[in-house]
Amino acid sequence: MKKHLLYAGLVLTMACSATAQNKDAVKFSKTINKDNAYKHLSVIASDAYEGRETGKKGGWMTADYIKNFFKKIGLKGPVNGDYFQPIDMMTVSLSQVLTVNGQPAEAIKDFYIVPQTVSGAGFGFNTSSVLFAGYGLKKEGYNDFEGINVAGKVVMIFKSGEPNGTASAGNSRSAAMAKIKYLTEQKAAAVLVIDPTIDAMPENLKNYLTTPSLVMKTKEEIEKLNGPQQTPVINIGTVVADQIFAAAKTNLADVKKKIAESTKPASQEINVSISASAKRVEEKVRAENVLGFLEGSDPKLKQEVLVVTAHYDHIGITPEAKGTDKINNGADDDGSGTTGVLMLAEAFANAKKAGKGPKRSVLFMTVTGEEKGLLGSEWYSEHPIFPLENTITNLNIDMIGRGDKDHAADNNFVYIIGSDMLSTELDQIGKKANKEYVNIELDERYNNRTDPNRFYYRSDHYNFAKHGIPVIFYFNGVHDDYHQPGDEISKIDFPMLAKRARLVYFTAWELANRANRPKVDKNADGTKKD
Incomplete structure (x- = not known):
């Protein structure tokens, strides 16, 4: 008797389930x-x-x-x-030039500029001197900017590191961004960031820098792209850095050693001719x-x-x-x-x-x-x-x-x-x-x-x-x-x-x-x- 009741209940459940389904919906689902x-x-x-x-x-x-x-x-x-x-999409790539004493540096190999930092107008500058400001640090007991006015100057700093020769604590990228933010606020004309990793640049970074970025031209994006150019930032490797230091009859290694041994800044004005420019290259894309x-x-x-x-x-x-x-x-x-x-x-x-x-x-x-x-x-x-x-x-x-x-x-x-x-x-x-x-x-x-x-x-x-x-x-x-x-x-x-x-x-x-x-x-x- 229990068996028959169980069977009857099962049939009733199936019937209720069947009626809940829409037959047309089921019929046309067969091709899925x-x-x-x-x-x-x-x-x-x-x-x-x-x-x-x-x-x-x-x-x-x-x-x-x-x-x-x-x-x-x-x-x-x-x-x-x-x-x-x-x-409305386009690709954006970068035409970038850097010369030191008339000698051209090779983009991506010797230096690079992040494409997203260049506005629609681009930038270009010529200078006869560079202000070297060491590690770009301003803290208790050590100040690379003491007695220095960076306004209107092309400033060169180390991306990372400490005056005692040790590596920077924390995220070097965020530390570098903080330095650049400070120099921008102080109205520096441009910033050269010494980054030794450029000498052996990872392939993924090369691809990122050389692959045109895809941009959708929303109103907000157009305003951002065509907005005023922010302080130009150029990342340079040790080859370019040494070319600049050579004008002061020194080199990168000796400058770092001097700062580490003295625990004092070695900020100085270097008389050297530098020109740089960057321009966005836009191309419409079918999408x-x-x-x-x-x-x-x-x-x-x-x-x-x-x-x-x-x-x-x-x-x-x-x-x-x-x-x-x-x-x-x-x-x-x-x-x-x-x-x-x-x-x-x-x-x-x-x-x-x-x-x-x-x-x-x-x-x-x-x-x-x-x-x-x-x-x-x-x-x-x-x-x-x-x-x-x-x-x-x-x-x-x-x-x-x-x-x-x-x-x-x-x-x-x-x-x-x-x-x-x-x-x-x-x-x-x-x-x-x-x-x-x-x-x-x-x-x-x-x-x-x-x-x-x-x-x-x-x-x-x-x-x-x-x-x-x-x-x-x-x-x-x-x-x-x-x-x-x-x-x-x-x-x-x-x-x-x-x-x-x-x-x-x-x-x-x-x-x-x-x-x-x-x-x-x-x-x-x-x-x-x-």
């Missing part, structure tokens, strides 16, 4: 599967796409692939009839978000838009990477998320063709420049194609193809971040969709504003959340191949990629068809609205 996931990811995460770097060939190839797919499945191009939302639009079926609700995002860019090619593989394929980051968006778009497009399309409109958007600082989503949030006030939610997918060490024993999980940050109702909707359709572990350990990893702030959903739009960020955690050439297609768990994508799909289905948009009942800091 491991085979279709592989079909897309095997293309965009292949070596041919060269790591999909923003503003490079591989990024453009990916954008074209997504655009063609959106067009094929019947989504509309909402940007004046096009699928591309162009982003775009790719948008596919599915208009809602309800005359009133179609004005409201659900936005589903993933970033299609990655970090490109790393020449200095160890081993023979230099291409960062980004299969998980974020080829997996991009693949998820493509599969969701196809499922919703098929539903609409069958007369079962969503009541609200859905914007499927793959953004670029995430790896450069969430640039593409920031651009959209500042130049929205659909009013932000009509945007009901952003579902953002960034890495759903693998797992992390904390879930090595069972990969049936996904991290959800941000779902209850602004809307209690959105959190409930997402969890209900999981329970009714997918049933995977929803790990919320990173779902807070104080997480030291700052994941809530590190993907494209944040550029919606900061405007008060509720979000859910789906994420499988960081693994050993994060931002490495090892992030390959062969390591993707395709069944789980598809399963996580289905979770996003069923959540999106509910959001696009329910009577009311999720209520925003929390402020930006998480406190309840009045």
